[in-house]
Amino acid sequence: MLPGLACAQTQMTRRMEEYGLIVLSHVSKSYGDINALDDVTVNITKGEFVFLVGPSGAGKSTFLQLLYREEVPTKGSVVVDNLNVTRLPRRHIPLLRRKVGVVFQDFKLLESKNIYENVAFVLNVTGAPTKFIKRRVPQVLGLVGLSGKEKSYPEQLSGGEQQRVSLARAIANSPRIILADEPTGNLDRDSSWQIMRLLAEFNKRGATVLVATHDWPIVDAMQRRVVEIQDGKVVRDDAQGGYSSSVSSNRALGR
């Protein structure tokens, strides 16, 4: 397996800083007896759009959590935007998390705050000036197509709308990296495509995007880099591919 190196961009001449924005080398993560990740080595460069696929319990969420230091690897090293996440001192963790915008599997919107406040909250927390916040929040809500919903509360929105608020919040302080954990989990076709197009759009504007998903039609349709995980191991890393590898589908057909 030569995951990171085998990717399509190797043909391009890259500046040093574009090399390896996210680098996992020989990363293992175990919870007691469970090996959530097992000797994972992946290299993601700046500007890539990567799908992380695999069955439930394969270790996709764990993979993403390692990148924003919600979890620490049991073995191996994780480097994100030149920060050694594995050995990051506690007081520098906020620095890492401000570089990474996360769309959480369970949204994590605050029920007691309206949409505007939910997005403004992130900017507030990171110490953005009030004037900037007033300008920026409507801007990102516009980007995800939620202009006019500022005063609504999360419970008054549909699942797809909540997902878009969560996306707006993730991009509010223009992170270099966007991580989305099953962003289309419970959405219908149209809403799913809407979310995925937005992610692709942010990617086009320069963000590096990592999406963990079960949404095979979209993965198949978009033909981006696909990293497949099974039982904590990387079993496939295609520069451009679909939801399942041709090898395994052939095998399935052969039986």
Added chain:
Amino acid sequence: MFRLIGRSAVEGLKSIWAHGLMSLASVGTVAVSLLVLAVFLVVAANLSYIADILESQVEVVAYCRPEFDRHWEETLLDKARAIPGVGEVTFVSRAEALDRLRDQFGTQADLLSAVEQDNPLRDSLEITVANPDRIEEVARGIAAIDSIEDVAYQQEVVQRLYSVTEALRTAGVGLIFLLAAATFLLISNTIRLTIYARRDEIEVMRLVGATAGFIWGPLVVEGLLLGLIGAGLAGAVVFWGYSDLLESIQASLPFLPLLATQPLMGNLIQLLAITGGLLGLLSSWFSAQRYVRI
């Protein structure tokens, strides 16, 4: 930095308001604990003040025989001063003693007119002793002098007062530690409640890159305020209580020496504020760093 402090103060206040009952319980415990501390301190301060006054007053009084002749005053003084352990020695003549008595009777001095014709008092020596433990030895030495008839001293009162003060201090220190621990637990528990109530918010804050200080700020402010409000309550109660007590004691037992309200109360209230504030800070900080991980 100013924004952080400002925001922390606002959030901290809001949180105290939101947990009305629990906040009230914390403030109450702080107040009661500090009140007990204050009462102890006030009593101890007054007892040691009284003991000091008594000690600095005459400790041994030696009465001369009725036939004593003032001609021998200097010789008597020299003999008394030669006794080991003796501090200062003053000769008080019968006439002076009567004058003093008259002063003490004040407006009712005319009661004394009956005895003034023929002064029944005797000449005496007033002797201070540097070390209260040696009082007995000194008294015996003085009593052995020819012209002295008898000797009186108030060692027991002073010493008992000192030992009471001492016991009070020891008990006080123990009790204060207990109360401090109770206060600590209650405040840190209140803060834990705040953390629990705001867990979603705190979780999001962490994940989007809030610094520890940003999350802890409001919690620590909340603890500090709980401590200070409690201290304020305790201070107010002690202040009014002591002022009243002082007034009524001075009316009924004017000779009892007690410390004036100031500077005692000023110092005490400062001490309460510092103790309350510090307890609040420490306990909320403890909870914050224990229950909020970045």
